[in-house]
Amino acid sequence: MAAQTKGPGGKQPTINDVAALAGVSKKTVSRVINRSEFLTEKTRAAVEKAIEQLGFVPNPQARALAFRRNFLIALLHDNPNAQTVLNFQRGVLDAIKDSDLALLVRPVDRGSDKLLDDVRTFLEKQRPIGAMLLPPISENDDLAALCEDLGVRYVRIGSAPLDDAKHCISSNDREVVAEAVRGLIALGHRRIGFVRGPVGFRSAAEREKGFLEALAEAGLTLPAELNAPGNYRYTAGIEAGEALLSRADPPTAIFCSNDEMAAGVMSVAHSKGIKVPGELSIIGFDDSPTATHIWPALSTVRWPIREMGIRAAQTLVPDFLSPGAKADDEGNVLPSTLVERQSVAAPPGR
């Protein structure tokens, strides 16, 4: 007698339909859905059969309302590197796959003076359980404060710890950059150029620190004329390449703070007839698709971005994930790795 409209275009069955079919109350069905204890095996089986039969799927909006919290997490980003965002997204989705959570993606404009208002409106409207901040906006302390204020959990993804461990997933970029540069020095490079990232970016600062560290260890310094400004864009790489490679005494190797700029430097080298890696070694950072698509393929640093996505989810919402509720304090620094391709060799004289 229960109206069980089903099938194409029809209404979705509700918990009441299930309860009626199984001959129990809706609360009992609710218990089954939420895996409550205190249930006879018999009752559980009956309810599960009814659920199966009706193809019942709980309405997430209703659950959200009743639970007084929804099951959304937000990913906020303003990243020029699409692959990074998507890989991170994949990691997060891998982590929440078997949970009730869904992911809301929100690109923002870090340049806008309404950034904070935008994010506030978004968070107030959607009320996600938590938010993930990808670099570079993860470096914005006001955003973190805003989340705190609104009672929204958050994690910040960064190149170095920015906050206490429970709010921060990072990688050891500085160390790996240093390792890469040590490699150049070991090959015999002495005049090594550097293309910086944008001013005020933590990631840029970390890469620079690693670079200078390695030079210092070898008793080398970075002459001002080999230190080029940059902003992570291809065109900045072009400009830096022009500046560094037009000199009478060009560097024999250049470390670029990301792959796009490295591609720019590489283009300049090609157009000037400078052989890479024979006459010039180049190293980038990110391991973006560009790194493998340019010729010769770029040696670079691979950021464990997908793993960071997984870890970010585990840190943000451990209570919603089944087993991997890891919360080990220091586990939130993940290792970047050096990827050696064809853009590095010994300098000409050796």
Added chain:
Amino acid sequence: MAAQTKGPGGKQPTINDVAALAGVSKKTVSRVINRSEFLTEKTRAAVEKAIEQLGFVPNPQARALAFRRNFLIALLHDNPNAQTVLNFQRGVLDAIKDSDLALLVRPVDRGSDKLLDDVRTFLEKQRPIGAMLLPPISENDDLAALCEDLGVRYVRIGSAPLDDAKHCISSNDREVVAEAVRGLIALGHRRIGFVRGPVGFRSAAEREKGFLEALAEAGLTLPAELNAPGNYRYTAGIEAGEALLSRADPPTAIFCSNDEMAAGVMSVAHSKGIKVPGELSIIGFDDSPTATHIWPALSTVRWPIREMGIRAAQTLVPDFLSPGAKADDEGNVLPSTLVERQSVAAPPGR
């Protein structure tokens, strides 16, 4: 006397709080929120003042429940080209910015035999108003049928109309490819190679059609030995490049069905010492970041992907967007454009 817990960590004010403060019923507040007519200017002002004062933001879950539909649209994709996905996403978000809608992004695995089940589960669980299918999964008729079945609106993004206009946003890829190839012929190229896309992809077939069309117009044909298989990946470009450029009679130009494969062909040319564009012209498709990052910069076809995102939103949920409720039948074919860069020139002999 009304309890207005506000501020950090406090509860969000509800419609009841607003009603109490404004001295009206909750239904009236609801009317204000939903811009109902039949409201005195005075009442509206009073309610709006209370909303403002309390910083009230309606709970989307509660609205979704009461409206019997949520305000989510889903973006389903399995796209190797991250930039495309992100640009499309931007377009959609631009379009829905001032609406109540939110965007749920869902990567899927087109290779999985559980694809349909995955998508079904996702749609049943989240119950979005509509779904957007990006290529290549947009070509999957079963997915479209599934949406239909579940009563979820959908639009398919493709290289050519796949369905009736109200379900399909496409671009005129065939024509633009033909235009590009005509350009090569006009420059004097006669032996033009082709690197195909993956078998069974509509996008690949369209590009091939355009290519052959232009050849036919000029009375040319594509010799089997210049027709290389591909799968849109860089490595396929490498293989195709090896096959085509190792011949005694190599082509003087190669059209590649996407940029990544073009980058592969370009790498092979570089490593064989073949000058691009002096000895070999190359054209790609997509205008991905790779196209500008490689050297020389790649001539390619730009897909109006962001505009397609906007149009997709307008087609999918015109009733939720304010003015741009365009539904003109034939307006859903958007123009791709040829982007001329430095990888094309006249063939050696001319």
Added chain:
DNA sequence: GGCATGCTGGACACCGGTATCAATAATTGC
């Protein structure tokens, strides 16, 4: 056999909005 105890499962209120429909206020016609 009667009673305390521990499990189960149900009745009912509630989450924060919207729909229905009747009640009330404002306007109009004559």
Added chain:
DNA sequence: GCAATTATTGATACCGGTGTCCAGCATGCC
């Protein structure tokens, strides 16, 4: 000036779940 008409508002049920709290029943104990 009064009834008829129309514009505006409110009372109450309801959307589809969950929490609270209590009742019913089987069991163990004396």
